[in-house]
Amino acid sequence: MLKHGILGLLNYGAMTGYDIMLTFKNSLRFFWSAQTSQIYRELQTLKNKGWVKDENISQNGKPDKKLFSITASGKEELNRWLLEDDTGFETKSPILMKTFFRGERSIEENVEFFKRIQAECQEFISGMQASPPNITKYQKMVKNPENAIYWKMTIEYGIMYIKMVNEWTNKCIQELEDLKNESTDD
Amino acid sequence: MLKHGILGLLNYGAMTGYDIMLTFKNSLRFFWSAQTSQIYRELQTLKNKGWVKDENISQNGKPDKKLFSITASGKEELNRWLLEDDTGFETKSPILMKTFFRGERSIEENVEFFKRIQAECQEFISGMQASPPNITKYQKMVKNPENAIYWKMTIEYGIMYIKMVNEWTNKCIQELEDLKNESTDD
DNA sequence: TTAATCATGTAACACGTTACATGATTGC
DNA sequence: GCAATCATGTAACGTGTTACATGATTAA
Numbered sequence: 001m002l003k004h005g006i007l008g009l010l011n012y013g014a015m016t017g018y019d020i021m022l023t024f025k026n027s028l029r030f031f032w033s034a035q036t037s038q039i040y041r042e043l044q045t046l047k048n049k050g051w052v053k054d055e056n057i058s059q060n061g062k063p064d065k066k067l068f069s070i071t072a073s074g075k076e077e078l079n080r081w082l083l084e085d086d087t088g089f090e091t092k093s094p095i096l097m098k099t100f101f102r103g104e105r106s107i108e109e110n111v112e113f114f115k116r117i118q119a120e121c122q123e124f125i126s127g128m129q130a131s132p133p134n135i136t137k138y139q140k141m142v143k144n145p146e147n148a149i150y151w152k153m154t155i156e157y158g159i160m161y162i163k164m165v166n167e168w169t170n171k172c173i174q175e176l177e178d179l180k181n182e183s184t185d186d
Numbered sequence: 187m188l189k190h191g192i193l194g195l196l197n198y199g200a201m202t203g204y205d206i207m208l209t210f211k212n213s214l215r216f217f218w219s220a221q222t223s224q225i226y227r228e229l230q231t232l233k234n235k236g237w238v239k240d241e242n243i244s245q246n247g248k249p250d251k252k253l254f255s256i257t258a259s260g261k262e263e264l265n266r267w268l269l270e271d272d273t274g275f276e277t278k279s280p281i282l283m284k285t286f287f288r289g290e291r292s293i294e295e296n297v298e299f300f301k302r303i304q305a306e307c308q309e310f311i312s313g314m315q316a317s318p319p320n321i322t323k324y325q326k327m328v329k330n331p332e333n334a335i336y337w338k339m340t341i342e343y344g345i346m347y348i349k350m351v352n353e354w355t356n357k358c359i360q361e362l363e364d365l366k367n368e369s370t371d372d
Numbered sequence: 373t374t375a376a377t378c379a380t381g382t383a384a385c386a387c388g389t390t391a392c393a394t395g396a397t398t399g400c
Numbered sequence: 401g402c403a404a405t406c407a408t409g410t411a412a413c414g415t416g417t418t419a420c421a422t423g424a425t426t427a428a
Contacts, residue, residue: 001283002415008287018379031282038416040381045414063424065379081284082291087299088280089306092388095274096217096340097187098267101194103333105268110336113273120275147289149365150296153358154282164350172339179335188387204407224388226409231386248396251407278416 001088002034002042007070007078010052012147014069017043027151030124030158043068051077095165099172107176114169114176121166128158187274188220188228193256193264196238198333200255203229213337216310216344229254237263281351285358293362300355300362307352314344 009015009023017040024034046052051074054066070078095117102110195201195209203226210220232238237260240252256264281303288296 001278001280004287005283008290011287011290016379017381018377028283028286031279031286033276033278033416035417036379037381037383037418042415063379078287079290082287083295085302087303087306088284089303090219091277091279091281092187092219093217093274093277093343094187095277096343097191097214098274099336099343100214100217100340101190101197101264101268102336103330104194104197104265109269116271117273117275120273144289146365149361150285150288153354153361154286156357157279157282157285157354160350160354164346168339168343168346171342175335175339179332202407203409204405219388221389222407223390223409223411228387249407 001032002038003046004078004081005032005034006039006042006046007051007074007081010068010070011075011078014055014067016065016067018065020068030128031154046074049077050074107180111173111176114172118166118169121162121169124158124162128155187218188224189232190264190267191218191220192225192228192232193237193260193267196254196256197261197264200241200253202251202253204251206254216314217340232260235263236260293366297359297362300358304352304355307348307355310344310348314341 005024005028006020009020015023017036020039020043021034021036024032024039043052043054047054047068051071052068053071054068056064057067058064098113102113105113191210191214192206195206201209203222206225206229207220207222210218210225229238229240233240233254237257238254239257240254242250243253244250284299288299291299
């Protein structure tokens with residue numbers, strides 16, 4: 001997936017590894033993360049496959065930078081990926097792994113667990129309001145302004161997802177509190 | 187995460203690698219997947235760490251099997267993991283990666299993309315109805331029947347998540363169709 | 373002068389996937 | 401006789417994380 005994420009970004013315009021890292025950090029952060037170590041490695045792999053090419057740019061005083069751009073065969077690969085059957089629906093959910101085995105801990109501790117998730121939902125929303133993925137900035141950068149509709153869709157998903165998780169944790173906490181009351185009633 | 191998933195299962199009772207694979211396939215499938223190759227490797231790692239031990243069981247005629255069980259230090263590790271701050275909230279979403287870059291393809295193709303996701307939502311629901319994660323079976327196996335409440339929570343999450351994704355794809359398709367109508371109006 | 377930002381990476385390890393390999397028993 | 405299930409793995413590769421390493425410029 002990261003390979004195609006990088007191809008997709010380079011398809012908007014040439015970038016350095018550092019630019020790519022910043023884009024992941026600023027705009028894709030809520031659905032994908034990537035360290036520079038991985039990005040630089042993948043850029044080498046993409047170059048070996050002939051999907052991207054690089055150009056050394058010397059800067060006054062500053063060290064050189066490498067500008068990467070997508071090639072014709074890179075565009076082909078990007079489109080192959082977009083057209084393949086796999087929608088990417090199956091995901092792994094660490095949050096559910098941790099929930100599944102909570103029978104080992106006390107009800108009180110588990111209420112705390114769900115409250116911590118709620119706090120993270122809140123953080124996510126605050127982070128989104130403080131620096132929303134900067135769509136208008138990208139819109140200017142890219143020739144085709146229709147791209148923005150798909151960017152907005154990912155944000156809409158993010159919001160709906162957070163609301164859902166928040167609602168789910170409320171239910172979970174309610175169930176645990178009902179259970180606690182039942183046992184004290186005996 | 188897989189390490190702790192395996193520890194969590196062995197905490198319910200001794201199992202072979204094959205049993206663990208079946209449990210992932212039958213009951214944890216909608217939030218985690220694991221191949222036998224990975225399971226057998228992790229079991230060796232867990233054994234080297236002293237978190238599990240194994241016992242060879244000879245069977246009449248059949249080849250031996252290895253029964254794995256959790257050790258005292260394995261239980262400690264399981265509890266350390268359950269109590270650590272990380273809730274596992276951050277996930278990677280391949281579905282959003284594929285959505286983000288769809289500006290490269292036509293509106294018609296992208297409507298198809300979202301309809302394929304809806305079909306997968308439907309498959310998920312059918313699969314859930316055909317063979318729901320068998321809670322009552324586990325409940326008998328385990329001493330503490332309170333575990334079931336957490337298993338049910340993961341299923342509840344699964345259902346809420348699918349509903350959300352389905353709703354989201356409806357919105358996406360609606361937006362794309364509005365866009366199509368606007369452009370034909372010109 | 374100190375922290376942040378720009379800019380590029382290597383090394384080692386951890387985790388996940390795909391393909392291959394073997395062989396017995398059980399049910400149709 | 402054939403497919404499914406039980407049962408165990410290896411090898412190679414792909415992807416992701418953590419820690420380390422370097423060094424210039426810019427703003428407080």
